[in-house]
Amino acid sequence: MLESLRTWAAPYGGDAFLYLTVLAVASYAALLYFKERVPTARLRRFIRLAALVALPFSVLAMETGGGQNLGIAILSLVWCVIIGITCKNEMSRRSE
Secondary structure, eight states, X not given: OHHHHHHHHGGGTTHHHHHHHHHHHHHHHHHHHHTXXXXXXXXXXXXXXXXXXXXXXXXXHHHHOSXXXXXXXXXXXXXXXXXXXXXXHHHHHHHO
């Protein structure tokens, strides 16, 4: 099964794309599990941290090669947006 995933992910960045996908899904699952216990200031920090992580990943992925690493760039930007939206929704839920 892992070989079929590697074959599927080869055009999008190969193993690095798979590892970043697992990391993104795991971090999002952890955020969903812990978001009610995390203080609002730390949620704001998560938004900034997600942007600081996604920006270098996307720039490096676009600089290192043509279309092969484009999947890594898109994955990191989508991850950043999803983390930001989740944190923003939790902060607005608390302020109500």
